[in-house]
Amino acid sequence: MTDNIRHDPDDRLDHSIAALRNTPIPAGPNAQTIAATLAALRRAASGNFVAPDPTPVSSLSSVVTLFRSLKITVYRHRKASAISVALSLAIVCAFSLFGGGNSVSLAQVAERLRSVRSVTSTARTTIPGQNEPIILKVEQLGRRTRSEMPGGVITITDQDFGEILLVNPILKTATLTKMDTLAKVELLMGPQQQPAMPFDPIRDLRRLADQQGKSVGEQRIGNVKAKGIRSTLDGREITVWIDPDTKLPLRIETVVETAGQKTRVTLDEFAFDVPLDEKRFSLDAPPGFMPTQ
Amino acid sequence: MIDWDGIVQRDGPGTWQAAWRILGNRADVDDVFQEAFVDAFTYSQGRTIANWRALLQRLATTRAIDRLRQRIRRRGREEPLVDRLVATDLAPPQVAQEAELSAQLRMALVEINSKHAEVFCLFHLEGWTYQQIAEHLAVSTDVVGVWLNRARGKLRELMRDMSEGSS
Numbered sequence: 131m132t133d134n135i136r137h138d139p140d141d142r143l144d145h146s147i148a149a150l151r152n153t154p155i156p157a158g159p160n161a162q163t164i165a166a167t168l169a170a171l172r173r174a175a176s177g178n179f180v181a182p183d184p185t186p187v188s189s190l191s192s193v194v195t196l197f198r199s200l201k202i203t204v205y206r207h208r209k210a211s212a213i214s215v216a217l218s219l220a221i222v223c224a225f226s227l228f229g230g231g232n233s234v235s236l237a238q239v240a241e242r243l244r245s246v247r248s249v250t251s252t253a254r255t256t257i258p259g260q261n262e263p264i265i266l267k268v269e270q271l272g273r274r275t276r277s278e279m280p281g282g283v284i285t286i287t288d289q290d291f292g293e294i295l296l297v298n299p300i301l302k303t304a305t306l307t308k309m310d311t312l313a314k315v316e317l318l319m320g321p322q323q324q325p326a327m328p329f330d331p332i333r334d335l336r337r338l339a340d341q342q343g344k345s346v347g348e349q350r351i352g353n354v355k356a357k358g359i360r361s362t363l364d365g366r367e368i369t370v371w372i373d374p375d376t377k378l379p380l381r382i383e384t385v386v387e388t389a390g391q392k393t394r395v396t397l398d399e400f401a402f403d404v405p406l407d408e409k410r411f412s413l414d415a416p417p418g419f420m421p422t423q
Numbered sequence: 424m425i426d427w428d429g430i431v432q433r434d435g436p437g438t439w440q441a442a443w444r445i446l447g448n449r450a451d452v453d454d455v456f457q458e459a460f461v462d463a464f465t466y467s468q469g470r471t472i473a474n475w476r477a478l479l480q481r482l483a484t485t486r487a488i489d490r491l492r493q494r495i496r497r498r499g500r501e502e503p504l505v506d507r508l509v510a511t512d513l514a515p516p517q518v519a520q521e522a523e524l525s526a527q528l529r530m531a532l533v534e535i536n537s538k539h540a541e542v543f544c545l546f547h548l549e550g551w552t553y554q555q556i557a558e559h560l561a562v563s564t565d566v567v568g569v570w571l572n573r574a575r576g577k578l579r580e581l582m583r584d585m586s587e588g589s590s
Contacts, residue, residue: 158436
């Protein structure tokens with residue numbers, strides 16, 4: 131048997147092979163992916179392997195630039211929509227701030243989250259100059275995330291489809307945007323190392339396994355005396371409060387920078403593996419809403 | 424002691440690109456990249472690996488086909504991966520045509536036998552020889568040839584059906 135395969139340029143299969151082979155390819159993994167892979171290998175070598183976990187992808191700088199790119203200045207309703215998207219992404223990024231190092235407690239959290247399929251939580255974001263925090267209800271089912279602002283602006287991200295749907299009940303519009311389009315916008319907006327990536331809180335929380343944390347004592351959250359672990363990443367401080375019995379997070383606090391302003395984000399009221407209706411994550415425009423792109 | 428830092432730096436780009444050719448989506452490729460390295464770690468226990476690059480490319484290919492299968496089964500189809508900013512009126516028609524062909528090939532790949540798909544990708548996308556594939560799959564070159572021909576035959580058939588279905 132030889133390696134001879136007759137190639138026919140008119141053959142649809144050969145044409146498609148050539149098309150796939152000739153597709154421009156990025157140079158390789160980014161620094162975050164490499165770091166996460168090395169961390170996974172270290173965990174595997176130490177016997178503390180959590181899972182062949184996906185890489186950390188979303189970056190805070192992505193959100194900052196995206197926020198800028200959305201230009202939340204023109205109309206109030208548009209502003210609400212832009213804020214919804216930016217905050218949704220910022221909140222999800224808050225989950226993704228964990229990476230690198232080793233901590234037994236955080237590794238336990240990651241282990242507990244390994245089999246989690248769905249999460250709901252409440253996010254409170256306090257923007258400088260505003261008295262009241264903006265409260266978002268966040269739901270995640272697998273690789274889909276839905277967040278809802280007061281007033282009903284809804285953002286749905288679907289990593290499998292690579293798309294974001296923004297439903298604006300005031301304008302009665304449902305705007306579908308490709309994530310890679312947002313990434314390109316981001317690249318055009320400033321010196322970024324990597325394009326924006328899909329967002330996945332569950333996956334990102336699993337990366338707690340790599341976090342080198344410092345104990346910050348205890349705090350009562352509901353009926354639980356939660357243990358706090360604080361760390362910094364790229365100069366940002368993150369605190370996660372953990373239920374010592376369930377090893378699940380009760381609260382996450384961080385500060386994200388959006389459009390040059392420092393916004394405090396707190397996520398709590400977590401519920402894990404709650405039944406969520408698949409229809410809530412549909413990328414189709416709801417009845418009565420005008421689909422736009 | 425295995426120098427994983429060195430292996431990731433040296434063979435990481437080739438591994439990542441192997442997954443990219445099949446998936447064309449950074450999020451999926453990043454996942455597959457890490458999975459392939461962890462697979463390689465597991466595989467290397469108690470073994471001496473002569474060619475890390477080849478091992479990693481093969482593992483990434485296998486993982487990428489699995490990921491592609493999951494993706495397409497959930498979505499029902501594969502979207503042509505044309506850059507939206509490029510795929511405007513300025514884009515030449517052939518860019519869209521090639522993206523459509525690539526998408527059809529991806530959809531067809533997940534419909535054929537996994538081993539045949541792996542051989543197909545290693546040969547056509549990674550440029551491996553029959554001999555190299557045979558060594559890594561622990562089969563004869565004759566078997567590689569048979570699998571490759573079966574893959575090509577089935578893919579051609581599937582793509583013809585897709586083409587007729589869309590016309």
